[in-house]
Amino acid sequence: MRFDSLVDCEVVAVKGIYYLPEDSDPEASPEAIELIFKESGSLDLTSGTDWTLRIEKGTWPELPKWCYPPDVWEYRDIPALSMEMLGKIRAVREQVNEYGDLVQVELQFEGGSRIAAAxxxxxxxxxxxxxxS
Incomplete structure (x- = not known):
């Protein structure tokens, strides 16, 4: 995927994808986040088994196929995220490891707010x- 294609796309929501085992911590971190675009579609960002950043086309409002069995996964709002942060993406910065694998992406929004996923x-x-100010 070419991240420069995300510039000028408008993000209207970001949802966390959470695994819900019986002893789940309500303050747990999401296993993935899903960026939901105004124009249509969505994009998932998650950590791969090789610790690289995995980016794939989202399936909002359905959970990704890798969320199996689906009854122990759910979308949740991310409390630290305010809707005022979102909007048009103005810049995307990628970080790769020593092998050239993607390990982090940072999205900068028109108002100056940023979301970084590593x-x-x-x-x-x-x-x-x-x-x-």
């Missing part, structure tokens, strides 16, 4: 809010 043992997602 792979590893689990997906790490960070939100940076634009300075309103």
């Amino acid at each position: 792979s590893g043992e689990s997906l790490t997602v960070a939100f940076t809010f634009a300075d309103k």
Whole structure:
């Protein structure tokens, strides 16, 4: 996938994809995030088994096929994320490891806010809010 194709796409929602075992921690991190676009469609970002960042076409509002069995997975809102952060993507920065594999992507939005997703043992997602001053 060419990330420069995301520039000017408008993100209207970001949902976390969570695994829900019986002893699940309600404060657990998402296994993946799904970016939902105004124009249509969505995009999933998750950590691959080789600790690279896996990017694939989303299936919103249906869970991805790898969420099996589906009754132990669900979409949830991400509490740290405000709708004011979203909008048109203005820039995309990729980070690769020493082997050239994608390990992080950062999306910068028109208002200056950013979302960074990094792979590893689990997906790490960070939100940076634009300075309103």
